[in-house]
Amino acid sequence: MKYILLIFFLLSLFLESSVTTIPFVFIVLLSFFVLERKEWVLFLALITGFFLDAITFRPLGLSGLFFSVFLFIVFIYERKFEIATVPFVLTASFIGSLFYLWIFYSKGIVVLESVFSAILGVLVFVLFSRLNKGALKKDVLGSKLYE
């Protein structure tokens, strides 16, 4: 799983910096966070955000700041909602992408891109949950989610 995750992050980094404005890194981070809910995902957000900023000409630390704040808000909502579900990921991806695109690419077709990002977010989430299902069943939190 670790290697798959690394490939996903590198791929999303290269895609976002080279060919598209769709927030791939954010989508992958969010999908992974709702499944894992571990502190180290925040540090992962900081590191990937740093690399993303460096290769997309943004002030360093800005993407990491956005990612960590958004993941923190998602964590707060954990008590009120079941976050590892398709409707939550769809909503969170849409809202997060909307803010992300508005902050970093305010001149584009922000809403349409956010809708596309939300759909993509769900696909990544479903893929991650299927890949991670075996590992999660051993975990108390995960077993509640998938049984």
Add this chain to the structure above:
Amino acid sequence: MRKKENFFLAFFIVLILSLFIFGLSKTGILFPVTSITQKLFSPFQGLTYGVFNSFENFGTSGQVKKLEAENIDLASIISDEQRLKEENSALLDQFKTADVQTQSLLPAQIVGAPGFIPGFSVPETFIINKGTSDGVESGDTVVYKNNLVGRVSKVEGFLSQVSLVTNSSSSFTAKTSQGVLGVIKGQGGGQMILDNVLLSDNLSTKDLVLTNGDTNLSGGGFPPGLVVGKIVSVDKRPSDLFQRAMVTSFLDFSKLTTVFVIK
């Protein structure tokens, strides 16, 4: 409860670290770190862009590609002829001096062109694999053959960001092949308009639009005679103060792989 406390602590550490990095990057201390990261990642960025670019070109037949290249060459020839005419006229008059500057071209590979859907959306910016280490400076003109691509907007050690001529923040003076002056304004999404053209001037479709060569207060500007595009439609209303025209570039920005920085 403990899990929550740990998470809060981790969040505050990440928050402070992010703000610290942000502050440092604003002072410029992290410039070498950024340069090394860019140097490390740019080959992979170029590879990703190249792979997507080859997918985009997959459906285009050889005949279409040949015609597109021919079209760009013909536009360059017309622009050269226009320039020669002006130079000749200037020499004959012995008043104007022909603006023939010795310029060197620095080839640069495009490693990034982020747009919504690759191949369909026209990007607003390019990322090229040349930076301050190659002598690129902010404000440098970027061309492909004799066609204007854009201007270098941000420079780092090994990469630069180029704002395309169609970028919504792009604005500069231009003239048509008939000598009509106006202002080119980028509209985003690959669109440009030639605005602020006097109603008394004659604009017609298929007229070439060239850079006028004006410089701004900071010394920046485009060299004269570069092809911006051709007029595809004219919007002239007697009630308006100015007339305007839609301009299309001869270049397909989503298919470019190499550009040249004028030094």
